[in-house]
Amino acid sequence: MMLAFLLFVLTAAALLVWSSGGARGGSLAVPAHRSGDDDADGGAERSVGPGVFARWPRRDRAAEAMQWVTVVRRLAALLQAGRAPARVFGELSAVSTGSGPTGRWIARMCGDVHAAAQVGIPVSASLTRFASAPVPVGDRALAATARSVCAQLAACWEISERSGAPLGRTLSGVAESLESQLDAQAARDSALAGPRVTVRTLSWLPVLALGLGVLMGTDPITTLLTTWWGRLALAAGAALSIAGRWWTRALMHRAEVESAS
Structure with a gap:
């Protein structure tokens, strides 16, 4: 005994x-803010923090959350470039939307929204469905972020569908607000x-x-x-x-x- x-x-x-x-011990690194497409390729799994187990890959939740900022900024850029609001998710799903569980879920969401738009289902309705559906990313905070972003995108698209208001500038504001929230959360965690x-x-x-x-x-x-x-x-x-x-x-x-x- x-x-x-x-x-x-x-x-x-x-x-x-x-x-x-571990990550909660001060090794949670806030990814550098970049306005280009490099954000999406920030690895969701990397070795962080010193110690004996530093060689083990650990999930970078901050980088995964920042993938949503990149996605919203890409949507805004496509809309400002003249793409149709019902087709931007199809163009976004054709490129890399990030890595890790969050990146895979974003790719699935973009593909499903585009497929639904092809058969006449409004984008806002599809985004609302994703905002209330379970998010299998293996982390409660990341799942809450995913649902929150989908709900904000659904509200933006619904307003645009009803009034014809442009979406590009609105989505840019959503991306800036989301980035500020993630920065504040990272500061609290640190x-x-x-x-x-x-x-x-x-x-x-x-x-x-x-x-x-x-x-x-x-x-x-x-x-x-x-x-x-x-x-x-x-x-x-x-x-x-x-x-x-x-x-x-x-x-x-x-x-x-x-x-x-």
Whole structure:
């Protein structure tokens, strides 16, 4: 039992070291803003952050989110160049729309909207359907961004279809607004990366302390499980750990809400 516990402690320590060097630990890089088509080719999976596991490819969620800015800017450029609003998604689907799950979903969305427009379905109706449909990109924040962008595009196209208003300048404003939102989100994530790592480290300290006690020759596990005061200390420690974890999460959530407002 002691050997199994030691293996568990060593595994937990390795995971702790790995998670401390991960994307939330300050290695989330905001991609450089480029007005051209180079944004779409920014790899969605690359090695980020220092550490032993830096050679492992990790998902660059910031780059994936910025692919939406590139797509909206391309749509605006095509419309300003005189393309028909019902055909721009077809031209966009013929070129690379990015990489990773988000890029593949964007390509699927463009192809489906174009195919629907070919049979007479309004672009706004197709975009509205995508805005309310599940987004299988493997990340909740990226899925929310995808639905939000599709909803904004649907509103723009609906207004244009009803009033005949030009879309190019409107979509340029949507792209700038989306870029500002993503920049603000990246700044919040960078500011909260340190507290997140601190909370994760403090959460593992009791387990690591037990492992240290075993390595020193004592038997803290037996004491905690077989004596009444040990059980009391174990219950109190677990309750305080859970309460501390909940409290720190509430503080970070409050900080995120206040910084977003």
